[in-house]
Amino acid sequence: MGKALRFATATILSVAVGIYLNNTSLLAPHRDGKPVLLAHRGIAQRFDERDVKNDTCTAARMLPPTHDYLENTLRSMRAGFEAGADIVELDVHPTTDGEFVVFHDWTVDCRTDGQGVTREQSMAKLKMLDIGYGYTADGGKTFPFRGKGIGMMPTLSEVFAAFPDRQLLINVKSRDANEGEKLAAVLTALPAERRRMIMVYGGDEPIDAIRRLTPDVRTTSRAAIRSCLIRYIGYGWTGLVPASCRNAMVLVPINAAPWLWGWPDRFLNRMADANSAVFVLGPYSGGEFSTGIDTSELFARLPRGYSGGIWTNEIAAIATESKN
CATH class of the missing domain: 3.20.20.190 (Phosphatidylinositol (PI) phosphodiesterase)
Structure with missing residues (x-):
């Protein structure tokens, strides 16, 4: 019984270590550069x-x-665009x-x-x-x-x-x-x-x-966003990227981001390899989808050195934040 318990414990630890190594952002290449800023409706x-x-x-x-x-x-x-947007909606x-x-x-x-x-x-x-x-x-x-x-x-x-x-x-x-x-x-x-x-x-x-x-053309819809995020949270630890996350625009509420395997760098790399662009939104709290990263407080919740996309309704303010 003791050997069986030790074997089970060793197996669980090995699997846990494998999942950690496969998903930790600490071992993922970091993509340098400033965030990609998306101005919702321009100014x-x-x-x-x-x-x-x-x-x-x-x-x-x-x-x-x-x-x-x-x-x-x-x-x-x-x-x-003149205020600093890379993309205008x-x-x-x-x-x-x-x-x-x-x-x-x-x-x-x-x-x-x-x-x-x-x-x-x-x-x-x-x-x-x-x-x-x-x-x-x-x-x-x-x-x-x-x-x-x-x-x-x-x-x-x-x-x-x-x-x-x-x-x-x-x-x-x-x-x-x-x-x-x-x-x-x-x-x-x-x-x-x-x-x-x-x-x-x-x-x-x-x-x-x-x-x-x-x-x-990269696309997304409400159903595609939900499918992408839910499926990735479910089995993204394997390194597999759901079909709904491929060749897509992947919208990530900032309060859901920590639940994504490999957030931020390994996740961004996996999405880039799938020809997808990631954009962080404001917090999602149910009902209608979230707003943008519109304040310095929300911007401060992004990982240090974050170089993915940011969706904002306040392009001038967030462009200034991204330069600091």
């Missing part, structure tokens, strides 16, 4: 994020503005005349002087709207950007033309697989080297279509 007006739902009119709960940039405009994206919808418009909301009612579902309108009509019309920080007493956003809603092709050598993250706002096929056609028409600088995320159905039709 945008911030809003009260408490109890925000998919249909919340965020322009009507804007915080007192500290700048005059409006999200999803060429001016906002350019400012994001933008939102798209198809239009009735075959374009993709860059705009966040499912309808134009909240943010503009128009009405109706965004994807049920022509680009020509959308170009006539004032995208700054609905912004207010005092419950509707004043509208500081009203009249200043006319004609500023761009097409996706205009974004490509304005930033031909910049990395972009495209957010598909629907659950429509047909929309994914339309966007895949747009991406397929781009040179291969340009496609490699673009990532796409959104609803499961359109992302599945894009992943199938443009396999060289």
